[in-house]
């Protein structure tokens with residue numbers, strides 16, 4: 165039962181990593197950049213939910229909705245003002261800018277909310293489910309996280325493969341020039357990608373803070389890095405890769421915590437990444453990278 | 458007024474000038490060839506026309522309308538399609554999805570279905586392989602897909618960049634037959650080729666580009682007999 169319970173909470177944690185990893189991988193696939201500020205958008209999402217629900221006393225669903233809208237706008241604004249002017253700059257310049265945006269978001273949160281850890285109140289009101297005569301108890305957060313993530317991932321796959329803007333995203337990620345010749349607005353598509361990624365980050369923020377209810381300006385940093393690892397693990401640029409990579413990472417992390425050592429769980433996660441990359445440099449589902457000019 | 462007018466364009470890559478004050482016309486219904494050696498500036502010229510590159514100076518007119526500053530993604534909707542050098546099909550998408558991508562700016566589902574039928578009639582090979590991933594097609598099939606994809610936008614003028622590049626003689630013949638049929642259907646063609654012989658045999662007129670300048674222009678059959686063209690480009 166311990167194994168099952170660790171596995172289920174690993175899947176739940178992993179689904180959150182997947183939601184975040186999707187933002188990394190979609191932005192990488194389409195804008196060919198690593199948006200290191202992505203993790204901090206999760207933290208901002210957490211603070212928006214906190215402000216809406218705890219400070220202003222709005223219902224949880226309203227708080228999450230406001231956070232999604234806020235982060236979507238924030239993501240598009242970050243792209244428009246920080247990254248778009250660097251479209252033809254070196255990737256190093258873009259990377260440094262992304263790190264700068266990350267610090268900016270952390271410091272803005274620090275200025276507004278202070279450095280003390282806020283105790284977040286869960287957006288989930290589902291009672292824990294107890295199975296096998298109480299030997300296996302699954303928290304409401306775990307259940308909601310898994311269900312919400314599955315719905316989002318299915319919706320995203322349908323959106324990308326079946327809708328016009330989704331197919332435009334596929335085309336842009338393959339060949340920006342050819343996509344433009346088809347009539348696809350590349351700037352618009354990049355903005356849409358940031359919007360979706362940031363909206364997912366808001367959901368991830370609300371779920372993460374509900375499961376681990378401590379919110380500080382640095383809340384997004386570690387999950388951000390882990391989700392980035394998950395994206396690389398699954399094959400950066402690959403959407404199914406980000407989903408699988410995130411869930412596997414969550415499972416590995418939780419099982420290491422449960423059976424090996426909670427201090428060693430992070431090193432184990434990174435060691436697994438290194439091994440995977442040594443065996444398969446493009447990640448689990450990664451394609452060969454053929455960048456076109 | 459010509460359908461496509463290029464006037465005094467200059468294009469730079471950093472300090473290097475790739476296009477030097479080029480002007481030329483393509484009239485409605487014509488096939489015009491742009492020939493020249495590697496690095497002459499043919500691809501750069503086409504990219505500048507469809508907005509993938511921007512000219513430092515000069516103007517480009519389509520149907521008399523200045524399109525010099527029109528962004529690349531708005532060009533196809535104005536009736537001009539571009540089959541890029543190296544095909545550039547969307548490798549991970551199916552043949553069918555690639556063709557649908559060509560009709561991205563069109564709304565009318567019925568008309569799109571008609572165009573698809575037309576493309577499948579023109580390229581039966583694509584119909585057979587409609588569900589195959591484009592990256593696994595042979596070079597010749599990819600070229601046909603790139604042409605079919607461009608035709609899916611129902612263009613009035615189509616720019617083609619070395620459609621015969623890297624193809625076996627059989628496929629080269631096929632490609633040029635298709636170009637003749639496209640012309641017969643009333644579509645205007647600006648054809649970039651290194652295969653000058655073939656290009657001049659389908660073209661009405663031609664321009665010869667050398668290191669970023671137009672050095673010779675004239676009717677295609679005149680150029681076929683031009684001493685300089687024969688020496689430099691026809692291997693005679």
Ligand SMILES: Nc1ncnc2c1ncn2[C@@H]1O[C@H](COP(=O)(O)OP(=O)(O)OP(=O)(O)O)[C@@H](O)[C@H]1O
Nearest residue numbers: 470475493494495496497498499500501502542651
């Ligand atoms: N992105 C670029 N950066 C710098 N120089 C470039 C770039 N693209 C093209 N050039 C240069 O501009 C000149 C014209 O290149 P272009 O690709 O237009 O030639 P082309 O006539 O199409 O040749 P080919 O027949 O080999 O395709 C060449 O000297 C080339 O090196």
Ligand SMILES: [Mg+2]
Nearest residue numbers: 499500501542
């Ligand atoms: Mg070329």
